Amino acid sequence: MKKIIFLVIASCSLSYGQLVPDSINYSSSEFHELRRIDTKNNNHLRVTVNDDCINATVLTIDAPCTNGTTATNRVEPNETTFFPCNAIGGGGVTPRSSWYRVKSSTLNAMNISITRPGVGTNCGYHIAVYGPFASGTGCLPTAAASVYCEFFLDLFDPGFHFQVNTVPNSDYLIQVMNEDCGGGNNRTIDYCLGVYTVPANNTPSIPTMIDQCGVVINGTNIGYSPTNGGPGFEDLDNNLGTTCPACITLGDDVPYVVNNDSWFSFCTTTAGLWSIDFTNISNCTATPANGLQMSIFRGTVANLTVIEHAPSPSFPATTWTSAPFAVAAGECIFLMVDGFAGDECDYSYTLNNLSGGCNILLPLDDLNFTTIDNNGFNQLRWNISVSDELNYFDIQRSNNGINFYTMDSMEYNLNSDYMYNDFEPFDITYYRIKSVFESEIKYSNITVINTNKKNKLSAYPIPVKDELNINLNSNNITDIEIKVINLLSQTVYVKKVSNVQNNLKINLKGINSGIYYLIIKDEIKNSSKFIKIKINK
Secondary structure, eight states, X not given: OHHHHHXXXXXXXXXXXXXXXXXXXXXXXXXXXXXXXXXXXXXXXOOOGGGSGGGOEEEOTTSOOEEEEOTTOOOOTTTTTSOTTOOOOOTTOEEEEEEEEEEOTTOSEEEEEEEOOSOOOSSOEEEEEEEEEOTTOOOSOOGGGEXXXXXXXXXXOSEEEEEEEOOTTOEEEEEEEEEEOSSSGGGSOEEEEEEEEOOGGGSTTSOEEOOOSSOOEEEXXXXXXOTTSSOEEOOTTSOTTOOOTTOXXXXXXXXXXXXXXXXXXXXXXXXXXXXXXXEEEEOOSXXXXXXXXXXXXXXXXXXXXXXXXXXSSBOTTOOEEOOOEEEOTTOEEEEEEEEGGGOXXXXXXXEEEEESOOOEEOOOTTEEEEEEEEXXXXXXXXXXXXXXXXXXXEEEEESXXXXXXXXXXXXXXXOSEEEEXXXXXXXXXXXXXXXXXXXXXXXXXXXXXXXXXXXXXXXXXXXXXXEEEEEOOOSOOOSEEEEEEETXXXXXXXXXXXXOOSEEEEEOTTOOSEEXXXXXXXXXXXXXXXXXXXXXX
């Protein structure tokens, strides 16, 4: 029967735009013969170029998604046989297949998104990924070459997103297959297929840190995949001990399906009251747009506790502001946004500090920064992993935790441990380390030290040549140690004195000209005072 139908078609003169009947699955030789006959008649069949994997459409990583359709396509020989999901076809069903090729470049993994801007179809569709292949090879792949396969995707969700591990500098083939179950081309699918570099903030363990209040922070969930590999009501922190109030399954942290989530976080140095605006939802893929869903958590990556969920879905052009919530000093808050039914949209966050001050930080990866009150002066210590791109550090401080200025700089010299002394701190001093790389700038966490600066030390004349007069501004000092140190923290003068009066003199003859710090340590109370002095010879 198939042969008779084919002969009838071959005897006809095919005109431009004429469709090949849906009921026929041609062999390879028959299909290319039709193309040959059509070429003789100066006409061509209306089939998409990527109907077979030899002519796969080339995709570019991180480029806008490429529009595609299964309408008028066919399944070439062995395309269903080798399709890794199998269970394709059935009575009255015509499989239709489209092919794409992408080079992995230097990536070890990539995210793949297929979104459908049109209405749903009651015919199932499938997607498979094959590889790795050498450049330009791999057609026709066998099921053994499959690295991913999704059988019978949800017919009414506009988007499906997943991640595949890859071998760098290799080709991968993507096959989109639709089961046309009768009727016109509305039973096939139109879609947009994109391949993306895996974003760093695709998981809660590496969120994008927000370090500003009242500033619009823009984001997108285009190119993202589910945190835990597949869509579902997710246990985002892999902790069965945390379950959201509206969740049903033990351990789930959100009461909705997570398809392509992105993560943000902010950490405070002081206790305060906060709220969050979730707005500027736009450029959604789905038509009509489904929008986004968003949740706010406190805790840690391994222990997320829900503060509040935004409306699900949050539609384009809508704005939602969370209820005020308290944040403790040193606490981090996590923000997660996801596409409703797999939709992809742009959006914005704004952090609103209602009380307690906008004292938030942007941690620097691999830098451990601590400060201590070292009996009157503040000592800063930090260490960092070796980096070829790190140039220098700026040591910054502030008297309010908001406005920082650089008080000194230090070159990066392949050492892992660094130290800096601040001999003139404020009563309350905030510190951070600014690390300047070749192509970016990062900041450490912020630390704060309360320094008791009552009963300040004074000395004269400044600058001094030989003899320095010291006023201790205290009548309660007994046994003290007098020390003069240079800017490298090296001691150039030291003397211990007992039964001290409020005023005393020391001779600095023999010390070179320069800037020094005079430190008076009360050895009984274990407290210190210090001032900067200048010596001129």
